[in-house]
Amino acid sequence: MYKRLLEYLRPYIGRLGIAMICMVILAATTAGMAWLLQPALDTALSGGNIEYIYLIPGAVVLLYTIKGFAYFGQSYLMGWIGQRIIYDLRDQIYGRLTAQSLNFFTHRKTGELLARISYDVTLVQAAVSTSVTALMRDSMTIIFLIGVIFYQDWMLALIAMVVFPVIIYPILRFGRKMRSATYDGQVVMGEMSSLVEETVGGIRVVKAFGMEAYERERFASLIGGFMTHQMRVLRVNAMSFPIMELVAGFGIAGVLLYGGLRVASGEASAGTLMSFLAAVIMLYEPVKRLSGANNQIQQGLAAAERVFDILDEDIVVKDAEQAIELPAFQQDIRFESLGLRYAGSNKAVLSNIQLTIKAGQVVALVGRSGAGKSSLANLVPRFMDATEGRVLLDGHDVRDLSQESLRQQIALVTQDVILFNDTVLQNIAYGHNDIDRERVESIAKAANAHDFIMQLPQGYETMIGERGVILSGGQRQRLSLARALLKDAPILILDEATSSLDTESEQLVQQAIDRLMTGRTVLVIAHRLSTIRHADCIVVLDDGGIAQMGQHDELLVQGGLYAELYRMQFESQFESEVEVQRA
Numbered sequence: 001m002y003k004r005l006l007e008y009l010r011p012y013i014g015r016l017g018i019a020m021i022c023m024v025i026l027a028a029t030t031a032g033m034a035w036l037l038q039p040a041l042d043t044a045l046s047g048g049n050i051e052y053i054y055l056i057p058g059a060v061v062l063l064y065t066i067k068g069f070a071y072f073g074q075s076y077l078m079g080w081i082g083q084r085i086i087y088d089l090r091d092q093i094y095g096r097l098t099a100q101s102l103n104f105f106t107h108r109k110t111g112e113l114l115a116r117i118s119y120d121v122t123l124v125q126a127a128v129s130t131s132v133t134a135l136m137r138d139s140m141t142i143i144f145l146i147g148v149i150f151y152q153d154w155m156l157a158l159i160a161m162v163v164f165p166v167i168i169y170p171i172l173r174f175g176r177k178m179r180s181a182t183y184d185g186q187v188v189m190g191e192m193s194s195l196v197e198e199t200v201g202g203i204r205v206v207k208a209f210g211m212e213a214y215e216r217e218r219f220a221s222l223i224g225g226f227m228t229h230q231m232r233v234l235r236v237n238a239m240s241f242p243i244m245e246l247v248a249g250f251g252i253a254g255v256l257l258y259g260g261l262r263v264a265s266g267e268a269s270a271g272t273l274m275s276f277l278a279a280v281i282m283l284y285e286p287v288k289r290l291s292g293a294n295n296q297i298q299q300g301l302a303a304a305e306r307v308f309d310i311l312d313e314d315i316v317v318k319d320a321e322q323a324i325e326l327p328a329f330q331q332d333i334r335f336e337s338l339g340l341r342y343a344g345s346n347k348a349v350l351s352n353i354q355l356t357i358k359a360g361q362v363v364a365l366v367g368r369s370g371a372g373k374s375s376l377a378n379l380v381p382r383f384m385d386a387t388e389g390r391v392l393l394d395g396h397d398v399r400d401l402s403q404e405s406l407r408q409q410i411a412l413v414t415q416d417v418i419l420f421n422d423t424v425l426q427n428i429a430y431g432h433n434d435i436d437r438e439r440v441e442s443i444a445k446a447a448n449a450h451d452f453i454m455q456l457p458q459g460y461e462t463m464i465g466e467r468g469v470i471l472s473g474g475q476r477q478r479l480s481l482a483r484a485l486l487k488d489a490p491i492l493i494l495d496e497a498t499s500s501l502d503t504e505s506e507q508l509v510q511q512a513i514d515r516l517m518t519g520r521t522v523l524v525i526a527h528r529l530s531t532i533r534h535a536d537c538i539v540v541l542d543d544g545g546i547a548q549m550g551q552h553d554e555l556l557v558q559g560g561l562y563a564e565l566y567r568m569q570f571e572s573q574f575e576s577e578v579e580v581q582r583a
Contacts, residue, residue, distance in 0.1 A: 001304055002297065005128050008085045015077050022073035023137040029067040031144035034279035036060065074137065082129030089121045093310050101317040102383045103343055111194030116310055119189050120303040123182070127300020134293035138286030145283040152276045156262075159254045160280045174291065178236045179298035185229035186306055192222045233299070240291045248284040255280055317385055323402040329409050329490045331394045333357040333380060333521065339388030340375055340544075349375045350544045353389070357521060357537075359490075364524040364532035366565065367541035373525045376541070377493050380523065381410045411489040413516070415527075417476040419468035424453050425460040427468075428482045440486065447482035447512040449475070474509060481512045492517060495525045529566050538562065 009016055036059060097104075097113065149157040199206060199215050206215055259273040338353035350372045357363045365373040378384055379391050382398045391398045398406060419427050428444060429435040440460070444450040452475055456462040468476045484492065494513065510531070526532040533552045540548035540555070540562045547561050555562040 001301055012081045019074045019077035022070040023140055025070040027140035027144045029063045030141050031148045032063050034282050035148050078129050078133040082125050085128050086125045090117055093117050096311055099315050109194040111197040112190035115190040115193040116306050120306050123303035124300050127297045131293045131296040138289050141286045145279050148279045156255055156259055156276055159258055160251050174236050174240050175294045175298040178295045179302045181229050181232035182299040183302035188226040244288040244291055319402050325405040326401045334392040337389035338386050341387045348544050359521050361536040362522040364526045364535040364538045366526045371541040372544045377523055377525055381407050409489050410491045411484040411487045412493045413480050413484050415495040417480045421466045423461050443486045444482045446515050447478050448508040449478040449482050477509050485516055492520045492522045
């Protein structure tokens with residue numbers, strides 16, 4: 001997995017190469033400082049050579065200057081690479097999410113997806129850029145310092161290196177603990193995000209039922225769990241330092257003991273020992289930092305599991321390799337032996353659907369809740385694919401068409417109106433690069449929306465807030481209808497748009513719907529049966545299959561499910577209407 005993460009560095013190999021050169025220079029100057037201590041102590045300060053008193057301080061200033069430039073170079077370049085990795089990952093995740101079919105989102109929480117694209121990606125970035133920086137820089141520093149100590153005294157160097165194998169074990173052990181604790185914390189973070197998103201989205205219901213205290217308890221439980229996992233992470237980090245210090249202490253103690261005896265016996269100079277000791281102390285510092293880098297890597301790997309879970313999810317609905325462009329729709333929409341099952345379920349949502357909708361017809365889908373009305377409509381714009389049979393537009397299987405050309409010819413108006421936190425103008429012209437202001441206003445008038453828009457503070461430039469929060473239900477629905485009118489697509493899928501509106505708003509919306517339906521092929525998902533009395537064909541779905549088909553008057557005379565549903569909605573009118581039809 002870490003190898004896969006490192007692939008994100010590949011596009012920036014040039015900058016990475018320059019950063020590595022800076023790291024080499026940084027490591028060399030660090031080792032150079034340790035090496036300079038020997039002539040400084042043995043020659044300059046002992047009075048052996050007066051010239052060194054002037055040269056060594058100048059050399060120190062030069063080394064620190066070079067070190068400063070090298071540090072800035074590697075820090076800035078690796079920081080830039082890290083931010084680009086965040087950009088690339090988030091762009092990939094967002095692209096993957098928008099490419100997924102509706103099935104993907106049925107088992108995913110919005111808050112969890114938000115946590116992965118924000119919190120998890122940040123941890124991945126730390127593993128790829130920050131930790132790579134530490135690994136490269138500190139590994140090079142270690143190599144240069146090892147060279148210095150072996151050059152000065154190979155026996156002392158071997159004594160100092162004895163403790164290195166001991167250091168490996170805690171690094172690996174703490175890394176595994178860090179990865180486990182981090183993954184558990186990320187799961188809780190996703191649940192926290194989901195809870196916040198649900199609570200904010202449903203705040204009216206929360207307040208209406210007096211459930212503020214209950215929701216606070218749920219959130220407190222989650223943040224308590226997150227704190228527990230974070231304390232595990234902190235405990236691992238906190239334990240790493242003293243253990244590494246203790247191991248380093250044994251190495252330095254061994255150097256002092258053996259080196260001190262050699263200086264006392266005259267086999268080595270004090271300057272050599274001090275220079276060696278400084279190099280060893282400098283050597284242990286990057287080794288200890290490597291432990292911290294490993295912890296960061298393990299955190300990043302835990303985050304990467306969750307990020308790659310999104311990136312590796314198959315895109316079920318995608319264009320065929322030789323996808324064709326759909327010509328202008330002219331003939332019909334056909335459902336042939338259609339069947340649909342959702343992933344992970346054995347129960348058929350739709351089965352053996354045989355239906356033809358001719359161009360210009362208005363066809364209504366009715367039935368009990370869960371009968372498959374929305375699922376059938378979602379197959380036309382290919383929001384999901386049928387598991388059996390075919391959906392044909394003018395004889396073309398929708399799976400052979402490019403999704404873009406298919407959806408350009410379909411307009412959609414849903415009962416749950418989706419508006420964006422943008423201006424009224426941008427919401428109506430959604431999907432249009434070149435906005436014709438006059439045409440937008442003309443369309444808004446046709447949708448009975450122009451008058452209320454002009455009463456808003458900035459008219460068409462008014463920001464409507466998240467999901468159009470500043471607008472009433474009827475106003476939101478009319479903006480949605482204006483958006484569909486502006487698209488001017490030959491096929492219209494219309495979820496019942498007036499079911500939750502007051503009488504006045506319903507009349508205005510219904511007028512706009514009538515204008516929208518004119519001259520189009522319309523598939524209506526009907527909840528209020530009064531709105532589809534004049535449909536060319538009413539298709540009654542029951543348990544995923546077609547139970548009845550016909551016009552309103554015919555179906556009332558036949559009896560069966562449609563008559564039962566109609567009776568439930570219009571008990572007082574039903575008997576007299578049936579008698580009239582029979583007469």
